[in-house]
Amino acid sequence: xxxxxxxxxxxxxxxxxxxxxxxxxxxxxxxxxxxxxxxxxxxxxxxxxxxxxxxxxxxxxxxxxxxxxxxxxxxxxxxxxxxxxxxxxxxxxxxxxxxxxxxxxxxxxxxxxxxxxxxxxxxxxxxxxxxxxxxxxxxxxxxxxxxxxxxxxxxxxxxxxxxxxxxxxxxxxxxxxxxxxxxxxxxxxxxxxxxxxxxxxxxxxxxxxxxxxxxxxxxxxxxxxxxxxxxxxxxxxxxxxxxxxxxxxxxxxxxxxxxxxxxxxxxxxxxxxxxxxxxxxxxxxxxxxxxxxxxxxxxxxxxxxxxxxxxxxxxxxxxxxxxxxxxxxxxxxxxxx
Amino acid sequence: xxxxxxxxxxxxxxxxxxxxxxxxxxxxxxxxxxxxxxxxxxxxxxxxxxxxxxxxxxxxxxxxxxxxxxxxxxxxxxxxxxxxxxxxxxxxxxxxxxxxxxxxxxxxxxxxxxxxxxxxxxxxxxxxxxxxxxxxxxxxxxxxxxxxxxxxxxxxxxxxxxxxxxxxxxxxxxxxxxxxxxxxxxxxxxxxxxxxxxxxxxxxxxxxxxxxxxxxxxxxxxxxxxxxxxxxxxxxxxxxxxxxxxxxxxxxxxxxxxxxxxxxxxxxxxxxxxxxxxxxxxxxxxxxxxxxxxxxxxxxxxxxxxxxxxxxxxxxxxxxxxxxxxxxxxxxxxxxx
Numbered sequence: 001x002x003x004x005x006x007x008x009x010x011x012x013x014x015x016x017x018x019x020x021x022x023x024x025x026x027x028x029x030x031x032x033x034x035x036x037x038x039x040x041x042x043x044x045x046x047x048x049x050x051x052x053x054x055x056x057x058x059x060x061x062x063x064x065x066x067x068x069x070x071x072x073x074x075x076x077x078x079x080x081x082x083x084x085x086x087x088x089x090x091x092x093x094x095x096x097x098x099x100x101x102x103x104x105x106x107x108x109x110x111x112x113x114x115x116x117x118x119x120x121x122x123x124x125x126x127x128x129x130x131x132x133x134x135x136x137x138x139x140x141x142x143x144x145x146x147x148x149x150x151x152x153x154x155x156x157x158x159x160x161x162x163x164x165x166x167x168x169x170x171x172x173x174x175x176x177x178x179x180x181x182x183x184x185x186x187x188x189x190x191x192x193x194x195x196x197x198x199x200x201x202x203x204x205x206x207x208x209x210x211x212x213x214x215x216x217x218x219x220x221x222x223x224x225x226x227x228x229x230x231x232x233x234x235x236x237x238x239x240x241x242x243x244x245x246x247x248x249x250x251x252x253x254x255x256x257x258x259x260x261x262x263x264x265x266x267x268x269x270x271x272x273x274x275x276x277x278x279x280x281x282x283x284x285x286x287x288x289x290x291x292x293x294x295x296x297x298x299x300x301x302x303x304x305x306x307x308x309x310x311x312x313x314x315x316x317x318x319x320x321x322x323x324x325x326x327x328x329x330x331x332x333x334x335x336x337x
Numbered sequence: 338x339x340x341x342x343x344x345x346x347x348x349x350x351x352x353x354x355x356x357x358x359x360x361x362x363x364x365x366x367x368x369x370x371x372x373x374x375x376x377x378x379x380x381x382x383x384x385x386x387x388x389x390x391x392x393x394x395x396x397x398x399x400x401x402x403x404x405x406x407x408x409x410x411x412x413x414x415x416x417x418x419x420x421x422x423x424x425x426x427x428x429x430x431x432x433x434x435x436x437x438x439x440x441x442x443x444x445x446x447x448x449x450x451x452x453x454x455x456x457x458x459x460x461x462x463x464x465x466x467x468x469x470x471x472x473x474x475x476x477x478x479x480x481x482x483x484x485x486x487x488x489x490x491x492x493x494x495x496x497x498x499x500x501x502x503x504x505x506x507x508x509x510x511x512x513x514x515x516x517x518x519x520x521x522x523x524x525x526x527x528x529x530x531x532x533x534x535x536x537x538x539x540x541x542x543x544x545x546x547x548x549x550x551x552x553x554x555x556x557x558x559x560x561x562x563x564x565x566x567x568x569x570x571x572x573x574x575x576x577x578x579x580x581x582x583x584x585x586x587x588x589x590x591x592x593x594x595x596x597x598x599x600x601x602x603x604x605x606x607x608x609x610x611x612x613x614x615x616x617x618x619x620x621x622x623x624x625x626x627x628x629x630x631x632x633x634x635x636x637x638x639x640x641x642x643x644x645x646x647x648x649x650x651x652x653x654x655x656x657x658x659x660x661x662x663x664x665x666x667x668x669x670x671x672x673x674x
Contacts (some may be wrong), residue, residue: 028579109446118414
């Protein structure tokens with residue numbers, strides 16, 4: 001098994017701002033595992049929140065190459081546990097290799113990932129489309145350009161949150177979801193939840209800092225809207241402690257380490273009666289398509305990466321407005337453009 | 338997809354007695370799902386403990402036939418959830434169809450189940466061999482006949498438990514494990530644990546009745562030996578509450594409902610830091626081979642079904658003493674003899 005890794009620039013249609021910062025180009029790392037003439041591809045978006053850059057991620061992947069060259073990709077389950085141990089728990093690295101191994105095995109089996117996992121490719125939930133933080137006027141303008149889409153996720157965590165949602169609601173009858181990305185206090189969350197409920201918002205994502213998990217008990221008791229964890233739902237071990245603090249979780253492959261841990265989070269969330277959203281970073285169609293194969297298992301989709309990226313190096317899941325269609329090719333079903 | 342179900346008699350080498358009762362013939366239900374010329378086979382041992390007999394299990398399976406005939410076996414994951422809902426949570430019925438669907442899909446994929454699940458077929462833990470309750474003399478005689486086997490599981494829950502283990506220990510230096518099948522009280526368990534530890538016993542399985550789960554906290558605090566749950570670890574939902582009450586769990590496919598829930602129990606047990614034993618009922622090589630495909634994921638094996646059965650209608654996993662060798666055929670790799 002031969003490993004190569006490279007950095008890809010993903011220029012965005014619009015500058016994308018959340019409560020933590022802005023980006024105009026997303027830099028992602030593409031890994032390829034080749035064996036027996038079959039190429040398995042994975043993607044690792046370095047999570048800047050955790051302080052890692054693409055060069056470091058690429059180097060970490062390449063450092064695993066000599067060891068991986070002696071491994072059997074069929075035994076991906078123990079192999080990925082060893083990858084996790086060898087990469088210092090870096091979930092981007094584990095995710096890239098998890099995706100590449102699932103792609104490789106799926107191609108060898110000659111079957112799309114969703115089928116190999118025993119899933120029906122439809123119906124799938126419709127995806128939300130995300131509007132980043134900007135001036136109220138610019139956010140309204142972005143909403144107008146997305147007027148055909150039925151579900152809008154709005155990044156909040158500003159001093160004008162209610163003004164933004166009021167202005168957007170005046171423009172649209174679309175479903176609105178909000179994501180504070182850790183930008184609020186407990187009291188602020190409870191107060192805003194009532195105002196946002198009155199504006200017809202569906203739910204709130206990650207209002208408090210991840211460290212403030214205990215404060216979520218009070219927020220949970222008094223919120224007028226359902227609460228979804230994101231920075232608080234990184235991997236499987238986080239899920240049991242979210243009971244009584246959140247109503248649902250956002251699962252992102254690059255946070256948890258790929259398909260395998262995402263499946264474990266889905267099983268755990270069902271067991272603990274939590275709703276499930278499947279989310280993404282600003283990634284290419286490679287990582288998004290991998291996530292989309294799990295879409296039959298979840299309640300909500302936030303897989304708008306390919307809609308935000310102006311130049312996508314891959315072709316995979318296809319969009320018709322907010323509806324996703326899974327590719328029928330083997331493995332992830334993703335091909336370079 | 339066409340379903341047939343039949344009852345198979347499994348005559349035993351020896352009458353088999355546990356603390357709840359005796360059996361000389363195990364009656365099991367074999368189900369076959371046929372589609373596109375491929376037959377997927379599953380097995381449902383009716384669990385007498387839960388009050389169901391083979392005729393009722395066969396009838397329940399046959400009643401699902403017309404509905405199943407319209408379903409797509411590839412989508413086994415949602416399909417098995419629907420089976421569970423339609424069969425009143427009868428885990429034997431769900432297990433039979435879970436195994437048959439995994440066999441069918443694996444045959445269509447042309448790959449053995451362990452490989453499709455991403456597992457290495459070796460090394461595997463060695464299996465224990467079970468000696469049922471009998472007179473001390475007869476148990477010693479059965480041990481002599483099993484003298485080549487390195488791990489012996491002894492059924493206890495009698496008025497002569499320590500006498501039995503003392504007599505067996507005098508005969509052998511093999512690893513000894515004991516299973517009280519709910520036959521002890523909390524105080525009795527703590528006292529016997531010290532005596533059994535002195536006799537070199539490795540661990541104790543299910544000392545108390547399943548209803549006495551809360552009493553396990555005190556037993557856990559004072560036991561001289563690790564404690565494994567069996568009647569208390571039926572399905573995935575049981576696992577989180579075993580923390581601080583048991584050191585490990587015994588997973589049996591027919592209790593939990595097959596491969597899918599067993600995988601969920603394995604993930605949960607790892608997460609809650611519980612050891613895992615994979616066990617069986619007195620089943621044919623069909624059900625035992627299905628379990629054996631999960632053996633790479635567990636710490637202890639108790640898969641001695643085919644060693645207890647005198648006439649096994651199937652050929653699958655092979656035994657060399659206590660060592661198992663997984664079959665290399667597609668799906669479960671099981672064929673009728």
